[in-house]
Amino acid sequence: MTPPPPPPPPRSVRFISDCFVKPPQLPDGWNRPLHLPPWDLAMLSVHYIQKGLLFPLPPRCLDPGFDRPAFIRSFLEKLKRSLSSALFHFYPLAGRLATLKRADPPFYTVFVDCANSPGARFIHAALDMTVADILSPTYVPDVVQSFFDHDRAINHDGHTLSLLSVQVTELADGVFIGLSMNHAIGDGTSFWLFFNSWSKIFQAQEKGAVDVVPLSRPPALTRWFPENHPGPLSLPYTDDPSSLLARFEAPELRERVFHYSADAIAGLKAEANRQCGTTSISSFQSLTALVWRCIARARRFPPSQVTGCRIAANNRARLDPPLSPEYFGNSITPVRTAAKVGELLGSGLGWAARLLHTAVAEHSSAKLREWNEDWIKRPQVYHLDKTFDQYSIMMGSSPRFDKYGNEFGLGKAVALRSGYANKFDGKVSAYPGHEGGGSIDLEICLPPTTMALLEVDPEFMAAVTDS
Incomplete structure (x- = not known):
């Protein structure tokens, strides 16, 4: 042959x-x-x-x-x-x-x-x-x-x-x-x-x-x-x-963009709030909880393993007095919460979403000023291999940014993509969906085996509209 x-x-x-x-x-x-x-x-x-x-x-x-x-x-x-x-x-x-x-x-x-x-x-x-x-x-x-x-x-x-x-x-x-x-x-x-x-x-x-x-x-x-x-x-x-400096080389990763319609996200939010008997959990916290749970399951960690979830938080409005929305510089810190894998997967979506909601709600001006005072006493820089460990996920970027409003005489862009930078096992970047209206695209980076397991996870794929 x-x-x-x-x-x-x-x-x-x-x-x-x-x-x-x-x-x-x-x-x-x-x-x-x-x-x-x-x-x-x-x-x-x-x-x-x-x-x-x-x-x-x-x-x-x-x-x-x-x-x-x-x-x-x-x-x-x-x-x-x-x-x-x-x-x-x-x-x-x-x-x-x-x-x-x-x-x-x-x-x-x-x-x-x-x-x-x-x-x-x-x-x-x-x-x-x-x-x-x-x-x-x-x-x-x-x-x-x-x-x-x-x-x-x-x-x-x-x-x-x-x-x-x-x-x-x-x-x-x-x-x-x-x-x-x-x-x-x-x-x-x-x-x-x-x-x-x-x-x-x-x-x-x-x-x-x-x-x-x-x-x-x-x-x-x-x-x-x-x-x-x-x-x-x-x-x-x-x-x-x-x-102080270190250069990070990412492991072999698969990078895939998953799409979530506004209706799918509204369903996640409603379910998370129903499970908690509240109305305070946001759409993004509900979606993040889903991703955290499903990636932890795909990684096949033992129940006793502690897994973390970090969300990049914009500090401009959190400071007292607040910074201008147009403040040009860095005003972000990662908000972290953690749980044992057994607790995370043994409890519902709402349980994880409430953990995230609490961490975000406690991210106060006092904590931000304390972070800055501590840094001045002990200056250090972020190292990707130490700041973001293999047991955690990191939610970066934001679906609130006006990304598809940029036009240069060619009409509306058909897609947003990113480069090699700042990607590691468990990095997730959130973008607005192309059609707008509250839809969200998630760019997820995982090793090939973990990605393959995530792609057949029923809980995860039930929320994906198309990708």
Whole structure:
């Protein structure tokens, strides 16, 4: 019998050009060091944020007689012009990290230097694949990781790498716009505020607006420091910062996006509240409880094993007084709860959801200030392999972010995807569903064996609408 032909070689991204983009002008104070508070400095050892949107090209671009190269050139120039205007408002993203050292007394701190930088990076790349090639496989193809710059970079690398990099990857019938943003400069709220602002500026310039477009929601760039500690803050480094930094390599993972309709989520919320005799448990807490239970079951841990669940909590409104919703920086901490596997699986959905609800409700301004005071006494940075253990799950991102409202003259994106960054066994990222209306997509990362068991878990799959 004739053996089957070998599989085709994997297609790879071709890099066509790159350049750096600066603001057309700079606001007052741009040349002063931007010192980083504890929530920012704690991020120095984790990866950049890597998120992007997949857009189909207009049908006319696929016509044989259409001048597609001219269309792409014009599109890229419009992106660069609007990016430049966006950087006027978000000028720290055009900077670099720098280190201030003093010998006596010993002092070592990292800050943003906006005066000595070529700007944000902008890359044009291409790939001989279609939109369907990206979306139709059950698991997210590995090639998607190539849609983002700064692969595997940690935030401390922002001393030499751009703090923001935009990669526009041209597909056979689509375009992927991928952003890599240094996580020491901002969290997911900051990331999507920038993405949303860039989109609004692009649309305004399409209508003839000037280079610097005013924003209805400008970022609040002044960093929040705890009282009596205005900064700069010293880190326990010597000349070699490796004592605090670590590079994390993820194990082999399957990455799959599961979709939950608004009705399915409403059903989970109703059931969790019914089991607890309350109405206070939220939709997201109910969905998180489901995922926590089902992944714990798929991992086949013994009943006595303690398993944790962490939720990335936005602290802006929790502080007293609260921060601006447009605060540009990191204002997140992981809220953790834990239980023995036997308790988690032996009790109902509502039991797990109530644990999560209680942990979130107790995440107070007093606890946040205590965290900052403790950090100042004992500075440390997050290490992915220590902060997030193999027995836990971590719910990151948020379905509340306006991710599908970003348009760049191509209509609405058809999908959101992420890069290699900050993924590990049990990482779950929550996105709004494409159709909106309260639907949610969960990007779940698990080892192949665990993923296979999750995919046949009746409780889990009963809630999945499609994926």
